[in-house]
Amino acid sequence: MDSMTVIAVASIVTAGITTGFGTMGPALSEGKAVSTALTSLAQQPDASATITRTLFVGLAMIESTAIYCFVVSMILIFANPFWNQVLSAATAEAGK
């Protein structure tokens, strides 16, 4: 396998695995966070504003790790520097 194939395969596989893992962890923890928030809401309904606000802030922080994984996957698929460099080298070779 030449280097172009290796880079392409590595990028595609890594992008898939990154998105896969990046959605599993945050989903599990967000589920736990929401269930705990619901329990405390049931116990103290008049603190609902504070609980809801804290829940949203916590969810946003957890979500941002998923966003990091998503950004890395997008970079690997659409703005891959290694692939661009290898591609430009190959087209320069073919153009010569």
Add this chain to the structure above:
Amino acid sequence: MRLSPDEMIFWQHGFFKLNSTIAFTWGLMLVLAVGAKLITRNLTTNHKRSRWQNLLEIVVTGIENQIEEVGLKNPKKYIGFLGTLFLFVALASLCTVIPGYEPPTGSLSTTAALAICVLVAVPMFGIEDQGVGTYLKSYLEPTFIMLPFNIISEVSRTLALAVRLFGNMMSGAMIIGILLTITPFIFPIVMTVLGLLTGMVQAYIFSILAAVYIAAATRTRKPKPARVRQT
């Protein structure tokens, strides 16, 4: 596949590029400033008020309540900064209903700029509230070994703010773009609605996090009470 509104260029002359990020940002600023000026021209306190003034009052008192709940005692001092952050990000996301519009917060430049504003504002409010010496000494709490970690946490908080907003906005636009090529009938509209919801939530999160950081920096430390000798 457009990764960011930076790549949509309207006009170019040598090095200077007028891309859609700059154009839409200035458009939003114009709408916000002109709208605010027009609405606050004739403010009244009696029952005969325009509905726009009512809307602004709801928004402003809502933001003030949120800032107070976070722990900032004097919300009028901070509402200029925090309210502007919220309104800009919220309007940038709301205007997605206009066809041909790309939210400028989908570009890392805009979100990095907003995060750097927060990075500068937090020490500014902290020093204004506590004085330079007390604020700088707070970096040495709880022990002076924590100084590099406190600085790193400041920087990483800013980075997280920028990437969080950028990732949410970019993913919304990209998912709609991808879906348009696959199922171009009703599903992209559902995803646009979801994008609107996440846009508003992210605007709220951005401003609340900025408020929490400012509250942490301006928290007045109670002086330790003098120890009473028990006899």
